[in-house]
Amino acid sequence: MTESDTAPPTPPRRRRRKEARPGEIIDAGLAEFAENGFAATRLEDVARRAGIAKGTIYRYFASKEDLFEAALSSRLTPFFDDVTGMVDAFPGSTEDLVRAMLPRIYAALFEGGLHVMMRIIITEGGRFPAIAELYHRCVIARGREMISALVARGVRRGEVRESALTDLPMVIVAPAVMTIVWxxxxxxxxxxxxxxxLAAHVDLVLHGLLAKGPGPAVE
Structure with a gap:
């Protein structure tokens, strides 16, 4: 029996290519959105960057808005799954949780590409209410739930003092938005x-949130 007789069959190249196409289109769309913004991004340019015909995009995405939503989901789902799971299962103090969580938020924003989407919403959301509503539903609403869960956990543990900040927990992430604008x-x-x-953000949140104040900064 030869090696070719025992080796598993190799999937056809065309099938592998077809299965990879949605991800390739999303990556090309993200690159175009990053360079040109939402209004100036054209699906023909996305197709050219992905190395496909424009009509192929419509097999997977009905419109540019659908592609934008898919691009958001591709970056957001892993992030929210990770950070929400951290809040639910974290064994340590609220201070330690904040010190662990905020760097992950910054990594998602500035290394994972989410700042591109936020930049588009800041600059173009007023002209395109549909994508602003989409961003609110996919990002803002889920982010508020996550931050509210962190604050509620801290209040239950007696580590967070109730204040105007715990009444509106989404303010906790405001310095990250300021970082993007800057x-x-x-x-x-x-x-x-x-x-x-990031360091200033952590310091600001801990001093504003904790009942007894934070411990010394960890290098």
Whole structure:
């Protein structure tokens, strides 16, 4: 018996290519959205970047809005699954949870590409209410649930004092939005490292949230 007799059959290349296409289209769409914004992104340019015919896109996505939603989901689902699971299962203090969670949020924003989507909403959401509503449903609403769960956990444990901040927990992530605005508007004139924004964000949240104040910063 030869090696070719025992080796498993190799799936046809065309089938592998077809199964990979949605992800390739999403990646090409993200690249186009990052370069051009929502309004100026054209599906023919997405197709060209993905190396396919424009008509192929419509086999998977009915419109540019659908592609935008798929791009959001591709980046958000792993992030929310990770961070929500952390809040639910974290064994340590609220301070330790904040110190662990905020770096993950910054990594998702600035390494995972979510800042591109937020930039589009900030600059173009007023002109395209459909994508603003989509972003609110997919990102803002889920993010508020996640942050509210963190705060409620801290209050139950007696580690978080009830205040105006616990009444509106979404304010906790506001410094991350400020970081995005700074990076896309002012960083070329006055560069500030993302790590410094993150450190200031952690310090601000802990001093505003904890009942007894945070411990010394961990290097």
């Amino acid at each position: 990076k896309m508007t002012f960083d070329r004139f006055d560069p500030v490292e993302t790590e410094r924004f």
